[in-house]
Amino acid sequence: MKKHRFRIFFLFIALPLLIGALSAFLSREGMTDFELLRKPFLAPPGWVFPVAWTLLYLLMGISAALVWLSGSSERGGAVFLWGAQLFVNFWWSIFFFRWQIRGYALLWLLLLFVLAAWMTLSFRRIRPAAGRINYPYLIWLALAVWLNAAVWFLNA
Numbered sequence: 001m002k003k004h005r006f007r008i009f010f011l012f013i014a015l016p017l018l019i020g021a022l023s024a025f026l027s028r029e030g031m032t033d034f035e036l037l038r039k040p041f042l043a044p045p046g047w048v049f050p051v052a053w054t055l056l057y058l059l060m061g062i063s064a065a066l067v068w069l070s071g072s073s074e075r076g077g078a079v080f081l082w083g084a085q086l087f088v089n090f091w092w093s094i095f096f097f098r099w100q101i102r103g104y105a106l107l108w109l110l111l112l113f114v115l116a117a118w119m120t121l122s123f124r125r126i127r128p129a130a131g132r133i134n135y136p137y138l139i140w141l142a143l144a145v146w147l148n149a150a151v152w153f154l155n156a
Helices: 002-033 049-069 073-100 100-126 128-132 135-154
Strands: none
Touching: 002 049, 002 073, 049 073, 049 100, 049 128, 049 135, 073 100, 100 128, 100 135
């Protein structure tokens, strides 16, 4: 039983970390260009982003594992939302950094925020701690919406 739980946690933690790493790898050239753009006040320094995203992906994985292991009949739908928001999350960096279509990236990011909020509510219904674990993610996404909009506006 312990091996099974370990495998579930490993899978749910590894998947978002790998998706995030692949997205960052595919977006890396545009990230260099990002440093040259005008940014709003209170924009975090560049080193904050990989640290924050790594922690957020860890939390996403832990919360999904908790939901999956709950055995709830609603877990399938909740984990589907988790996967959907990970899919949208993966593409945002590519739209914003690699392809530099920042207006479209903003709309995509708003979709991500809605999916992440829906996922968080779904997780909270199944396992309240799993929902609360994702609050930092929602706060970070709200900051990302503001930053994406500001960078798009300041550099249009």
